Amino acid sequence: MRIRLLEPAAARRQAEWIVAMEPWRSMGFRAPPLGRWLFRRARAGCVLAAVQQHAILGIVVFQPDFLLGTFIALLAVRPQAAGQGVGRALVERVEQATFTHRRWLYVSSDSKNLAAARFYKKLDFARTARLPDLVCENRVEILWRKKRR
Numbered sequence: 001m002r003i004r005l006l007e008p009a010a011a012r013r014q015a016e017w018i019v020a021m022e023p024w025r026s027m028g029f030r031a032p033p034l035g036r037w038l039f040r041r042a043r044a045g046c047v048l049a050a051v052q053q054h055a056i057l058g059i060v061v062f063q064p065d066f067l068l069g070t071f072i073a074l075l076a077v078r079p080q081a082a083g084q085g086v087g088r089a090l091v092e093r094v095e096q097a098t099f100t101h102r103r104w105l106y107v108s109s110d111s112k113n114l115a116a117a118r119f120y121k122k123l124d125f126a127r128t129a130r131l132p133d134l135v136c137e138n139r140v141e142i143l144w145r146k147k148r149r
């Protein structure tokens, strides 16, 4: 598996499988607007993909210059590739790029997403804040952060 920047058209195509997954499905995300956002983020050089034999196993979208660090705006691993270190590899790549010059790496997850909470704790993120109604009314996002060592 290797991690590489994803070009805009390929980034847009990933919206199809992402909207079929939790937590995005129950939050009502739709492929066309998500695809347009992925396209713009990739044009800014902020979408990385984990690729194996031309297949995209997962992607991470990051936002630099956020509260003295970087914010991971989206992390998704295809269900058939879960549990094989893809999510960890994507986060570690963003970590490496961030911690060369910034102190903090942030991410948020829906409070009902217990799998994501376990994953971010495993990667040494600390729960930092509750953000009610951030993405959807009546849902709470948890803000996580990790400090450069």
Ligand SMILES: CC(C)(COP(=O)(O)OP(=O)(O)OC[C@H]1O[C@@H](n2cnc3c(N)ncnc32)[C@H](O)[C@@H]1OP(=O)(O)O)[C@@H](O)C(=O)NCCC(=O)NCCS
Binding pocket: 021, 022, 023, 074, 075, 076, 077, 078, 081, 082, 083, 084, 085, 086, 087, 088, 089, 108, 109, 110, 113, 114, 115, 116, 118, 119, 122, 123
């Ligand atoms: C959460 C997600 C990104 C994890 O990616 P992944 O590739 O399956 O995770 P990895 O295989 O890299 O796991 C890294 C570590 O986290 C642990 N972990 C991963 N998922 C876990 C879970 N559901 N419960 C407990 N631990 C978990 C693994 O055991 C592993 O630990 P290890 O390295 O000590 O063995 C992925 O399942 C996903 O895309 N989920 C749906 C979307 C989502 O929730 N995104 C994040 C929040 S927006």
